[in-house]
Amino acid sequence: xxxxxxxxxxxxxxxxxxxxxxxxxxxxxxxxxxxxxxxxxxxxxxxxxxxxxxxxxxxxxxxxxxxxxxxxxxxxxxxxxxxxxxxxxxxxxxxxxxxxxxxxxxxxxxxxxxxx
Amino acid sequence: xxxxxxxxxxxxxxxxxxxxxxxxxxxxxxxxxxxxxxxxxxxxxxxxxxxxxxxxxxxxxxxxxxxxxxxxxxxxxxxxxxxxxxxxxxxxxxxxxxxxxxxxxxxxxx
Numbered sequence: 105x106x107x108x109x110x111x112x113x114x115x116x117x118x119x120x121x122x123x124x125x126x127x128x129x130x131x132x133x134x135x136x137x138x139x140x141x142x143x144x145x146x147x148x149x150x151x152x153x154x155x156x157x158x159x160x161x162x163x164x165x166x167x168x169x170x171x172x173x174x175x176x177x178x179x180x181x182x183x184x185x186x187x188x189x190x191x192x193x194x195x196x197x198x199x200x201x202x203x204x205x206x207x208x209x210x211x212x213x214x215x216x217x218x219x220x
Numbered sequence: 221x222x223x224x225x226x227x228x229x230x231x232x233x234x235x236x237x238x239x240x241x242x243x244x245x246x247x248x249x250x251x252x253x254x255x256x257x258x259x260x261x262x263x264x265x266x267x268x269x270x271x272x273x274x275x276x277x278x279x280x281x282x283x284x285x286x287x288x289x290x291x292x293x294x295x296x297x298x299x300x301x302x303x304x305x306x307x308x309x310x311x312x313x314x315x316x317x318x319x320x321x322x323x324x325x326x327x328x329x330x
Contacts, residue, residue, distance in 0.1 A: 194263045205313050
């Protein structure tokens with residue numbers, strides 16, 4: 105148990121569906137992240153939230169829409185996805201300090217998404 | 221951005237030490253060296269990190285070369301539970317982006 109909980113663990117959706125992924129951290133951290141892990145590709149950072157404000161968006165298509173209502177919760181809203189968006193979506197959190205170089209990120213187990 | 225190079229895979233026998241190498245010849249003076257691992261069907265898990273000196277914790281040891289162009293993660297006694305993909309990552313002062321790379325897939329034989 106890492107203190108970061110993601111739901112659902114598995115999700116199958118059609119290309120016209122709208123769904124949301126949820127992440128909750130119980131560690132009192134002030135930063136949260138979304139990553140994408142496709143088959144045979146390295147993890148890719150998608151979004152970063154720091155104190156509920158989005159501080160990074162790594163050129164992610166608009167069909168992925170993040171939401172961070174408070175420091176403990178992070179959502180990823182999905183709409184009109186493509187089959188190539190099928191992947192493991194991972195959430196992480198960390199306690200931001202003066203230097204990001206020493207920050208440790210704690211990951212959830214991920215949501216395995218299949219887009220049909 | 222500084223990048224790391226790791227072997228694609230390594231094998232170890234249970235209860236033997238494992239040395240996982242990482243090359244990072246373009247590391248900058250302020251980059252920290254982090255190691256994470258990802259067990260099957262789980263998210264990545266922090267293992268250890270360091271800057272210049274060797275580091276020890278309950279999971280592993282990190283040996284950093286004097287010129288900092290390479291490092292080695294040491295698992296002192298591998299168990300079956302240590303079978304995972306191990307990632308060596310450089311983190312800069314203001315860098316949110318952890319570049320995971322392909323990592324090293326460690327297989328532990330009973």
